[in-house]
Amino acid sequence: MAPSRRSFIQFLAGGAGLLFLGWTALKALSARVFQAALPPRSVAPGNHRWVMVIDLAKCDGCKDCTKACNKMHFVPPFQEWIKVYEVSDNMAAGPYFLARPCMQCDNPPCVRGCPTGATFKRTDGIVIQDNDRCIGCRNCIAQCPYSARFFNWGEPKHTAEELAHPYSIEHNYPHRMGVVEKCIFCPDMLRAGKLPACAEACTMGAVYFGDELEDAVTNQKGETIQFSKVAKRGAAFRLLQELGTEPRVYYLPPAGRKYPAPDEKPHAMGSTA
């Protein structure tokens, strides 16, 4: 039988009808299936958006922040959740110190890539790590452009003090083998109304910490500055922000430094780059 025009039009109409039905079904199903509420663990206590401002002009590379963090979190050896780099932007520019905590990105690549939701974003902006759930695939390490994630390759050495605390994602110890570790902005300190360990330890007052919704950040000396103003007038920048990670850590440029530059310091770190 030769195909008539009529039958071909019928054939096309049938196809269009099927597509429409499928479309409706998908729409209805997706409205049902895909939940629109946050799970309780993503909702942080209090309605905050934590933000950190690091004034590079004040950082003298003493690494007090790293030491305080390591002490407080019993950080395993060779991990530095907040790490002080010695960097320079170009050949002509002098070197400066750059403290790098976790950037707690608003569009965190690690959270995107985590297959089990072991690392997740909270409503207060913290990218937190649940080591009861981590399977150790290290996709987040590959994803993080800031090298801010670490892995417990072997069983970490424990201290009695560390083991005395039960595990909580808010302080992330006792540490365990085969899972990923990171800076989490000390949520247990924040709960107690205290600054994170690194900000509390920075005697130079270079590390400011606060709530973006309060529009104020405070450093160890109690100096409180208006976040939006200092970000605007101080030409704050975010590390590698061209990658679209939307970090929550802002840096003030290392202009007009008061301390000797890294290459002039007696205890300058050896650069192994």
Add this chain to the structure above:
Amino acid sequence: MTTERETILLRSLTETTWRFYLWAGMLLAAVAWGLYAYLHQLRNGLAVTGLRDQVSWGLYITNFVFFIGISHAGTLISAILRVTRTDWRRPITRMAEAITVFSLCIGAPMVIVDLGRPDRLLNLFRYGRLQSPILWDVLSVSTYLTGCVLYFYLPLIPDLGMLADHPDLPNWRKRLYRTFSLGWKGTQPQKYLLEKAISIMAVFIIPLAVSVHTVVSWIFAMTLRPGWDSSIFGPYFVVGAIFSGCASVILSMYILRRVFRLEDYLLPLHFRNLGLLLLTFALLYTYFNINEYLTVGYKFPGMHKTLLEELMFGEYALSFWGVQMMGVFCPIALMIAVLAFKRHQQFIIPGVAFASAAVVAGAWAKRYLIVIPTLSSPYLPTQGVPWEWSHYRPTWVEWSITLAAFAGFLLIYTLVSKLLPMVSIWETRDEEAADTEAPERWPAKWRPNPALGTALIVVFALFCGSLARAGETRAARKPKATVISLDWHAISPSQTPPASGGEHVMPTTTPRAYLMLDRVFGRVGPGISLHEEDRPLPSINATASLLEQGGAGLSFKVVDFSLKTSFGILALGSWPTLDDGKASVVIRDRRYGQYLLMASFRGDDEAQAARGEAMVDFGPRPPAALPEAGVLITPYLTAGIGLPFVLFYGTMWVVLVYAFGYLILWRMRRNG
């Protein structure tokens, strides 16, 4: 019943020499050694490997990508040749499909070996997030493995039926073949159903195979790392996979031909045709390589420059150029030499086989060069860690497990080639029978009833409609955002100045392309809306009245304003009082919530110090939500990312169930 030719073919099943035992024993020893190494790793953690925080993926991921890669050609070649009804495929499809199945069986567990906590593997299913490329891999590789096992098994059924009657075999093997032949008697309806199932599988296995290696490449391409962050990675990996897979098929053809004396089946024609295919893919791969490196090398952007310098002139230069020479250029030259010139015709078989061996070895090394150099050139410099932590040197554990992976692959191949004929008997027999008779169409037992079909569609439509309406009503019940009103106490307000535009406006992110799906299917996810309404800046006009005891205002005094925040006191500045003793300050910050506002007068010789406090309300804080910028960080699956994967692989599973479950298990068995 069996011809001379088939007797040779079946000799591999019936005869076993000491050489087989020696070979299998060696492989078994290598596998056992690898298992010991893995146990060692399980006990002591990944610390026994050369991996550290900087290079955190190494040989295991290299092996994973390599084995998934060589799994490609088998099924893909066999499926494409089947779909296009190419007759010379018949003797080679079986061994090609076998490579696919076995390399998947070895490749997939390599990821588990790489896990820090393999004991928590089930978390992938308990808490799996389909936003993660790792889950895409789990989904696609498991679908592909199932598909390939079935696609390997279906064309085996007639041979199994035949072998079940073979006189030279021990009884347990006959019983095994009988069970797995699913009652195959070779009747016309059975043949029709089998052919149908195989054709359906062949069509669907092609997009599935392409998707698998694309997804594997996305593990890398979905990161921000230089060298991986590349839009070409999907097709680059697919082409590389087919390239290496094609070479491994040729290599296995060459080896099986020598070992089992299959010269009657595997003719120079096969090596020539597959050699041409390999040459084509070698040229394609060269093209992709040029594309990949030239686009970066021309511009040398940022970190890509460091990586490319390391690869081409630095630490990896020797291996990089070595791999390009051994894996691509030399095989191309050799294949052109034997395939294009008539006088070199007698070298076709060894020439193509030798080129294939080089390609397979080069492919493995190339995977290594994809994984490691990128990880060893991070964005931030490597400082303050030991040399070994930033330079990857695989340890004996990793080499042992890698060796065991290869040995395991060969062992499975060897054992299966003793158990099953590696050349399809019934298909090559068909070939002899001039394959004139097309299988007759088997009369359908059940025809769709138009009335019933229409009724079903109507019921389904009604059901969908009701679902949709249910969804709408639920959406309507949600509370609407209200207008923010400013309010404060103690310090009397005058009026709110109009919020001036351009005051530190947060950058709005542009919606990503895949969000277009969400426009249609609903919102993206928890707490994330595409267009957050513009929140007016909360502004406050606070006035402090500095009054004398009697009530008259003190003029020209300095009043300091400050605000108590979570961690400290924010100074807002100092303002003088005017004639009426009032100092006012306009606070127009991005601040929400209630605060203690403090106005203080330090006092001078005319007046004493004074302090005033009041709670000010800057308006409600925005609701607790995940940041708008993070789209794929939602804790639950969203339509935009979930539906494409679920639909694609769901379709594949439906096809697998239909082709195998219905056509073969249900209908073919009953037609015996």
